[in-house]
Amino acid sequence: MGRETLWLVIGFAGQLTFTGRFALQWLYSEYKKRSLIPVGFWYLSLVGSALLLAYAIHREDPVFIVGQSFGFIVYLRNLQLIARQKEQES
Numbered sequence: 104m105g106r107e108t109l110w111l112v113i114g115f116a117g118q119l120t121f122t123g124r125f126a127l128q129w130l131y132s133e134y135k136k137r138s139l140i141p142v143g144f145w146y147l148s149l150v151g152s153a154l155l156l157a158y159a160i161h162r163e164d165p166v167f168i169v170g171q172s173f174g175f176i177v178y179l180r181n182l183q184l185i186a187r188q189k190e191q192e193s
Contacts, residue, residue: 110161117154124148142185148178 124147152175159167
């Protein structure tokens with residue numbers, strides 16, 4: 104596998120992971136019979152964003168880099184808030 108093919112695999116893996124979070128949220132909400140966002144949504148968001156950010160950096164696309172960087176921070180912060188809430192409940 105060549106270098107560019109590897110980067111395409113990384114980019115598509117990031118996009119697939121990022122899209123998977125919507126499927127997870129939809130199925131989880133259907134299961135619970137109300138709109139909810141499971142913790143897994145944020146983990147998939149973080150992983151997908153990291154992969155897409157790596158791809159964007161490789162492609163040297165400043166618009167894509169800024170967009171994914173901001174999202175990565177938001178997803179990480181949501182996971183921190185969830186962890187803090189679990190600590191307080193314990």
